[in-house]
Amino acid sequence: xxxxxxxxxxxxxxxxxxxxxxxxxxxxxxxxxxxxxxxxxxxxxxxxxxxxxxxxxxxxxxxxxxxxxxxx
Numbered sequence: 001x002x003x004x005x006x007x008x009x010x011x012x013x014x015x016x017x018x019x020x021x022x023x024x025x026x027x028x029x030x031x032x033x034x035x036x037x038x039x040x041x042x043x044x045x046x047x048x049x050x051x052x053x054x055x056x057x058x059x060x061x062x063x064x065x066x067x068x069x070x071x072x
Contacts, residue, residue, distance in 0.1 A: 007031070008038040 005019035015031060055061065 009033055 003021055005017055005021055007018055008016045009031070010016065
């Protein structure tokens, strides 16, 4: 299955994936460097927040992290 994931290439040429890639064994990959600058750091996290909130709002998550919220 072909997967596409956003990434940022830093000035040293290192590729930083902004999403997960799942493969069963090593695979070839192509990297296309775009002309546009990288997004503002943290923008991807902000864009993903609403999707992640579904998981964060589950009762079992509240239970797992309750020791960090003594006032609740």
